Amino acid sequence: MLLLQPPGTQEAQCPVPHIAHGQLSSADNFTSGSTARLECEPGFVPSGPGTTLRCTFNGRWYPRVPSCVPGQCPHPPPVEFADPQPRREFLVGTTLSYSCRPGYSSIPGVSPAITCLQNLSWSAAPRLCQRVQCPSPSIPHGWASSPGRAQHSFGQQLEFQCEPGFVLRGSERAQCAADGSWRPPVPFCDRGCEPPPSIAHGQHSAPGLRRFPYGSEVKYSCAEGLSLIGSESLRCTSRDGQSLSWSGAAPECRVVRCPQPVLQGGTVTPQTFTFPYGLLLHFSCQQGLGLQGSAHSQCQADGTWHPPLPTCQPVQCPQPRVPYGRLKSPLGGRSWYQANDTVTFQCLPGYQLTDKGMMPLEESWTATCLPDGSWTPLPKCMKExxxxxxxxxxxxxxxxxxxxxxxxxxxxxxxxxxxxxxxxxxxxxxx
Missing domain, CATH: 1.10.12 (Lyase 2-enoyl-coa Hydratase; Chain  A, domain 2)
Structure with missing residues (x-):
């Protein structure tokens, strides 16, 4: 509401207000009825209901005198491949820094900061970030999928291969990482073996591989019904300290059968109808018979058993001996006795038969040859x-x-x- 000066009153004058960082300007001398405008210093803006004031008849400013407050810049401008540090206010004089996004690095010599100026605008934001570059990998005896380039940008992927006679140790692929390195690390080419030899009616354990570094091992197997003749596995190794080759000749797949073993008076395990190469048999004899030869035998590549097949022979007891005693039976002159043979002992003159408890016995003692090759308990002859x-x-x-x-x-x-x-x-x- 406009306040008019009553008629007949003296012309009033409004005071000159003190405004921090600003002042009032007017064409008149701040007399009643005159108007004034608020002017703020650079970097400050008016704060209040308005910037134009009127001096009333009673010597007061209407509306009340506003103030000058620091100005703010708008939201910082976008910078390619970079993000500003998070802030809510951007007062005049504020310095704001940018950081490059992953996969990008700061351009040397270029400041990453901008400033809010007094005209409430930002200082110029030049190009701050550039894409990370990885060095071109060097692989002796090998190459990458895009050779000839000095550098490779972040995110680019390469594939690696080796010359003939060499195998790749490491990953076949690598990608340029955000820190300027290759992930996984760049592989290297090592001397290797060619694919192992193939065999008729069989295969090795790595049929789909083409790269066999030093120390690689493959195992061979045959089709059902055939036997593997030769070494079951081959290893990639070096014979001269330089070149690599397989450790030996490839095996063969052949039909090998050994004759059926016969053991009279004994048992062969396992019990089977066929006896292929490599089969291992175990032998045992019936009670009263002893095994003469090896207790096991294996079918060889030439169709023979090794060690040779054993036999079962009757168990014999050695001639029993008793100190100061002698045999008086008709069989006393033999060196070996069959199972169930019986002999009779008597002591020499001046000696007496005793049992284990040292009790005196009759003049003779009988012992029998057992099926396991031992005798029933023997007596003792002690001096009378x-x-x-x-x-x-x-x-x-x-x-x-x-x-x-x-x-x-x-x-x-x-x-x-x-x-x-x-x-x-x-x-x-x-x-």
Missing amino acids: GDADVCQEVHYIKSAFECGVPVEEVKSLLEIQKLFLEIKKLEMELGN
Whole structure:
């Protein structure tokens, strides 16, 4: 609302306001009814209801005096392949930096920053970023899919190959990464072997491969019903320290069968109707028979068994021997005895038969040859008189084992001591 000066009143004058970073300008001397305009310093803009004010009859400005506040630049301009640092306000004097996107690098000597000027515009933003370049890979004895270029841009992919006689060690493909390197790393060409030889009616374990570096191994197999003759595997190796070749000649696939093994009185495992090359057999004999030869044999490439097939022979017991004893049976002169043969022992004069417990026995003892080649328990021949001593010792030992009271054992020991002294006296009188 416009305030008019009442008639008959003296002309009023408005004060000159103090405005930071600005001032009022007017054609009059700020008298009542005059108008003034707010002018802000460069970099500042008016803040308030308006920039034009009127001096009222009572010496006041209407509307109220505005202020000058720092100005702001608009959103920063786009820069190719770069993004500005995130900010909400762009006051005059603000410096804003750009960073290059992945796969791009800053151009040397070019500042990545722009400034909000006093005219509320941004300083010029030149071209800041350039695409990352990877160096051209060098592969001795090989090449890349796009040779001849000094550099390759970010994201570009190359494929690698090697000269004949060399194999690629590493990845067949690599891509220029954001840091200017190749990912995966550039491979290299190593000396290698040609594809391994093929065989009739069989194949090796890597039929689809064309590259075989040093140390590679392939295994051969034959069609069903055929046997592999020769080395099952070949390895890529070096014989002269320079060139690479396969470790030997390729095997063959042939029909190989060994004759059916026959073992009288024995068993052959596994039980089968055919006996191809490489089959391993195991042999065992029936009770009472012993295996003469190797317990296993394998079918060879020439159709023979190795080691030779064994036989089952009757088990024999060696002639039994008892110190200070002799055989008195009719079979006493033989060196070997068949299973179930029986022999009879007697002791030499001055000796007496005893069992394991050292107990005196009759004048003869019978032993039988068992099917496993051993004899039933053999007797012992002890000097006459020693058997009595051993019998006493055996008796004392039994007393300990049976839990006889200690006092009674002491009495037995005293008796044994007296017994031994009597035997000693008898021997001295005899001498």
